[in-house]
Amino acid sequence: MIKKIFLSTLMILFLTLALMGFLTLNNSKSLYYDFVEDGLDRALSAIELSISGTEDFYNAESNTMIQNTVLNNEYRITLIDNKGNVVYDTDRDAETMENHLDRPEVKSAFADEPKRTIRHSDSIKADMMYLARKIYLDEAETAVVRLSMRLSLTEDIYYQSLKNMLFYILFSFFVAAFFSRYILAYLLKPVKEISLFAKSIAGGNYTERMTWFKRDEIGDLTDSLNDMADELQDTFNLLSDRNSELEVILANIVDGIIAIDNNMSVKIINKSAKEILEITENEKVIGKNIFEIIRTIKIFDELKRFVDDVNSGTLVSFESEISGKIVRLTISKISENDFVQGYILVLQNVTQIRKLENIRKDFVANVSHELKTPITSIKGFIETLKEGVEDERTREQFYNIIHMETERLIDLVEDILTLSFLDNENNIKGLNKEWIDPKTNLEEAVEISKNLAKEKGIEIKVETSENLPRVLFNKDYFRQMCLNLIGNAIKFSNENSQIIIRMYKDPKSVKLEVLDSGIGIAEEDLERIFERFYRVEKGRARKEGGTGLGLAIVKHIVQSQGGEIKVSSKVNEGTVFTVSFNYVKNDLSGNDLY
Numbered sequence: 236m237i238k239k240i241f242l243s244t245l246m247i248l249f250l251t252l253a254l255m256g257f258l259t260l261n262n263s264k265s266l267y268y269d270f271v272e273d274g275l276d277r278a279l280s281a282i283e284l285s286i287s288g289t290e291d292f293y294n295a296e297s298n299t300m301i302q303n304t305v306l307n308n309e310y311r312i313t314l315i316d317n318k319g320n321v322v323y324d325t326d327r328d329a330e331t332m333e334n335h336l337d338r339p340e341v342k343s344a345f346a347d348e349p350k351r352t353i354r355h356s357d358s359i360k361a362d363m364m365y366l367a368r369k370i371y372l373d374e375a376e377t378a379v380v381r382l383s384m385r386l387s388l389t390e391d392i393y394y395q396s397l398k399n400m401l402f403y404i405l406f407s408f409f410v411a412a413f414f415s416r417y418i419l420a421y422l423l424k425p426v427k428e429i430s431l432f433a434k435s436i437a438g439g440n441y442t443e444r445m446t447w448f449k450r451d452e453i454g455d456l457t458d459s460l461n462d463m464a465d466e467l468q469d470t471f472n473l474l475s476d477r478n479s480e481l482e483v484i485l486a487n488i489v490d491g492i493i494a495i496d497n498n499m500s501v502k503i504i505n506k507s508a509k510e511i512l513e514i515t516e517n518e519k520v521i522g523k524n525i526f527e528i529i530r531t532i533k534i535f536d537e538l539k540r541f542v543d544d545v546n547s548g549t550l551v552s553f554e555s556e557i558s559g560k561i562v563r564l565t566i567s568k569i570s571e572n573d574f575v576q577g578y579i580l581v582l583q584n585v586t587q588i589r590k591l592e593n594i595r596k597d598f599v600a601n602v603s604h605e606l607k608t609p610i611t612s613i614k615g616f617i618e619t620l621k622e623g624v625e626d627e628r629t630r631e632q633f634y635n636i637i638h639m640e641t642e643r644l645i646d647l648v649e650d651i652l653t654l655s656f657l658d659n660e661n662n663i664k665g666l667n668k669e670w671i672d673p674k675t676n677l678e679e680a681v682e683i684s685k686n687l688a689k690e691k692g693i694e695i696k697v698e699t700s701e702n703l704p705r706v707l708f709n710k711d712y713f714r715q716m717c718l719n720l721i722g723n724a725i726k727f728s729n730e731n732s733q734i735i736i737r738m739y740k741d742p743k744s745v746k747l748e749v750l751d752s753g754i755g756i757a758e759e760d761l762e763r764i765f766e767r768f769y770r771v772e773k774g775r776a777r778k779e780g781g782t783g784l785g786l787a788i789v790k791h792i793v794q795s796q797g798g799e800i801k802v803s804s805k806v807n808e809g810t811v812f813t814v815s816f817n818y819v820k821n822d823l824s825g826n827d828l829y
């Protein structure tokens with residue numbers, strides 16, 4: 236910038252100086268011509284006086300004025316009669332000279348309007364100034380005296396002046412150039428500062444301000460720029476506040492939100508969307524094509540159809556599987572003035588909801604099936620009995636079966652009711668809990684189970700630590716949990732075997748272990764035994780009178796009390812169920828409760 240202004244200044248300076256030089260030179264030239272003309276005019280007056288009314292016009296050599304003038308002034312004198320014939324000439328032989336009537340200076344002299352003429356003389360090879368005057372030889376006869384002078388001096392003066400002029404021009408040019416550089420730098424300093432300030436603002440540094448104390452144009456500009464920076468800072472703060480608010484809102488929305496533009500590039504993506512799509516927190520997805528981050532054909536097709544179809548409405552909703560999850564996607568248009576700017580994708584992870592729906596559906600189907608079996612059996616035996624059974628023993632046997640199936644039905648309905656009660660969180664919250672002594676309650680359950688164990692010759696060994704702390708538990712459910720676990724141990728143990736029940740305390744919890752050396756559970760079934768109606772060997776389990784709901788109930792009871800249940804087993808070696816109760820949590824004083 237400085238360079239450009241500097242060069243322009245130099246150019247203007249040079250042109251101005253050159254023009255000035257040219258004008259001055261021309262002026263001096265015209266002054267010099269005036270000076271020569273003045274000399275010629277005065278000499279003409281003197282000659283006119285000396286020859287008017289004399290015979291000297293035709294006898295010039297005898298006129299002293301003419302001769303002196305020639306001698307002193309290097310003038311050429313030409314006397315011309317009124318017909319234009321040269322009568323006398325100081326430089327040439329008058330007789331050889333042509334008629335001079337057509338010479339401009341002669342013409343103007345005869346016309347009484349004497350005018351100087353400058354012409355190049357080929358014979359002398361120089362510019363000449365001519366001035367002529369009409370004189371009266373007598374009353375009737377006129378003639379012209381013409382004086383001319385070689386203007387060789389003009390050229391000398393001209394070239395000398397030109398040389399001087401050039402020298403002055405160059406000198407003043409360099410002096411001006413030298414100073415103008417510093418003056419320019421000084422004058423342009425605020426412009427440079429303003430430019431740096433503007434750059435800094437453009438770079439996002441909205442807190443920067445300029446100071447300029449002089450009340451001049453730069454001062455006004457500085458004030459305006461500072462005002463502009465204030466407004467920019469306010470706008471920026473407002474926008475960044477809004478942006479943070481939006482970010483906080485987006486981050487806290489449970490549903491995944493993705494905004495894309497018309498080119499399918501991701502503009503906004505929130506945390507939940509990243510979680511659903513299994514994108515790590517730090518991975519940069521902004522600007523990527525949506526199909527780079529969701530690679531599901533169904534979504535591609537649906538989104539494409541929605542985008543391409545002008546009659547597709549404002550939103551579309553469908554379910555699709557993404558990374559093993561069932562996701563409900565709602566796509567809507569971002570429109571402004573009927574012009575679609577982009578699309579919003581809302582992703583809801585409905586895996587759990589669909590899973591629960593399936594569990595419920597399966598449960599209903601299983602319950603119907605489980606109920607149907609004993610009811611059909613009872614119906615069959617009653618119909619047979621109605622038709623009449625002669626044999627007393629057979630009749631007795633049928634009654635026993637009907638009784639047994641009825642008991643099964645009652646057990647099943649009771650288990651279903653217990654489960655549905657435990658399914659309801661409000662029921663669990665309202666459950667009557669008390670600080671129970673786990674050892675006494677366990678021993679009561681063992682006592683009840685002993686009859687069943689006796690039938691199979693199974694011995695139940697109880698090993699409990701002394702001084703077990705009390706646990707906060709619903710008494711009935713604690714007993715049911717123990718009965719279910721011990722009952723299973725008896726059911727799935729071989730005859731004359733042993734069941735060991737341990738209860739002890741570790742730093743964090745009270746633990747209950749039920750060990751048997753029965754048939755065991757295969758690895759692949761271990762995960763599923765807590766599911767409703769899941770039985771490893773359906774036939775054996777039914778024969779043993781199980782409903783397939785026992786462990787599901789135990790798990791619900793343990794979880795409702797904030798505990799944990801684990802199982803480990805080996806086929807044909809035995810099974811261990813371990814339940815942990817977090818007793819410390821239950822005591823507000825932080826001490827064990829005995």
Ligand code: ADP
Nearest residue numbers: 723724727764770771776781782783784785786
């Ligand atoms: P069930 O009423 O049939 O006993 P549960 O829910 O109590 O139903 O148990 C589910 C299944 O887990 C049983 O059918 C059985 O196959 C298996 N099981 C439970 N406890 C044991 C155990 N101690 N030993 C071997 N298998 C067991």
